[in-house]
Amino acid sequence: MSGTMKDGRRRSPLAMIAMPLMVILWTIPTVGLLVTSFRTREEAATSGWWSSIFGGGWTLDNYRGLFENTSMGSSLVNSIVVAVPATVLPIMFAAFAAYAFTFMRFPGKDVLFIVIVAVMVVPIQVAFQPMLDLLGPRGLGINGQFVAVWLLHTGFGMPLAVYTLRNYMATLPNSVVESAKIDGASHFQTFWKLVAPMSSPAIAAFATLQFLWVWNDLLIAKLFIGGGANKTVIVDLQQMLGTQGQGAELLTAGAFLSMVIPMIVFFSLQQFLVRGMTSGAVKG
CATH class of the missing domain: 1.10.3720.10 (MetI-like)
Incomplete structure (x- = not known):
């Protein structure tokens, strides 16, 4: 990943760490919402959504x-x-x-x-x-x-x-x-x-x-x-x-x-x- 922006200025190391972290924090709830929407009621009530990402059982x-x-x-x-x-x-x-x-x-x-x-x-x-x-x-x-x-x-x-x-x-x-x-x-x-x-x-x-x-x-x-x-x-x-x-x-x-x-x-x-x-x- 390039360390400079389009105007030639160097990216701040803190910004390069903070931006991906913010993207992850904003994305996790949406992914959880999407995964839960494909789970059965029993699965949603007994386990976390992350357990179904690779576990199958989608409906x-x-x-x-x-x-x-x-x-x-x-x-x-x-x-x-x-x-x-x-x-x-x-x-x-x-x-x-x-x-x-x-x-x-x-x-x-x-x-x-x-x-x-x-x-x-x-x-x-x-x-x-x-x-x-x-x-x-x-x-x-x-x-x-x-x-x-x-x-x-x-x-x-x-x-x-x-x-x-x-x-x-x-x-x-x-x-x-x-x-x-x-x-x-x-x-x-x-x-x-x-x-x-x-x-x-x-x-x-x-x-x-x-x-x-x-x-x-x-x-x-x-x-x-x-x-x-x-x-x-x-x-x-x-x-x-x-x-x-x-x-x-x-x-x-x-x-x-x-x-x-x-x-x-x-x-x-x-x-x-x-x-x-x-x-x-x-x-x-």
């Missing part, structure tokens, strides 16, 4: 029972239905807002941006009671429907999205936007054909974080969707934890299934995540 009955005896299949679909719009909507609105904050002039622009940044530090829990009143029977009457969590995740995700995208767009060469104006392009044309494609690393980075947050969310899904037919996979797992207390093998199978789609999203957009989160550190 698909847990996954078969998960889809035949629980609502895990529909819950996975519900989570996709929740997560995709709740990721796309805040990015769409925030991208337009970030463009305005970066390349347009209007009164109170700096004050409004400061307010948006300040909202980021407000705990989302303080908004739950007003939102329950607004979305519940005394308000819009959409509590328990997908549109309720779409609106909530859009609202809660917007401040960070605007902040992230605006800081990224501020690093883009202003001459490109000025040239588009000289050529007669409108703000929308400039945004859609120039700024948005150039901002794709930041957009992909926020999309990854937002998707993972929405997918793994329990509190909002529990309060505003509940445990009915529209419940998400995380709510379903939480309910299984109460009804399958002795069925660890079913819980681990469900937990591993719930990890598959986020893992696909993360590894697909990993390079954009790193570029998008670090691009604003150095301008140029």
Whole structure:
């Protein structure tokens, strides 16, 4: 293994030891989860998961029972239905807002941006009671429907999205936007054909974080969707934890299934995540 990084600097010996150790520590629970999901109930209750790695006795009955005896299949679909719009909507609105904050002039622009940044530090829990009143029977009457969590995740995700995208767009060469104006392009044309494609690393980075947050969310899904037919996979797992207390093998199978789609999203957009989160550190 090379002792130097891409920029020519030598790797710290401590980092070379710490990084593999951290990878191992983070990987062991996932491997244990995967192995346990293929074990029988008797084996899971009487021995550690590591004893089955090379010992055989693996079975698909847990996954078969998960889809035949629980609502895990529909819950996975519900989570996709929740997560995709709740990721796309805040990015769409925030991208337009970030463009305005970066390349347009209007009164109170700096004050409004400061307010948006300040909202980021407000705990989302303080908004739950007003939102329950607004979305519940005394308000819009959409509590328990997908549109309720779409609106909530859009609202809660917007401040960070605007902040992230605006800081990224501020690093883009202003001459490109000025040239588009000289050529007669409108703000929308400039945004859609120039700024948005150039901002794709930041957009992909926020999309990854937002998707993972929405997918793994329990509190909002529990309060505003509940445990009915529209419940998400995380709510379903939480309910299984109460009804399958002795069925660890079913819980681990469900937990591993719930990890598959986020893992696909993360590894697909990993390079954009790193570029998008670090691009604003150095301008140029």
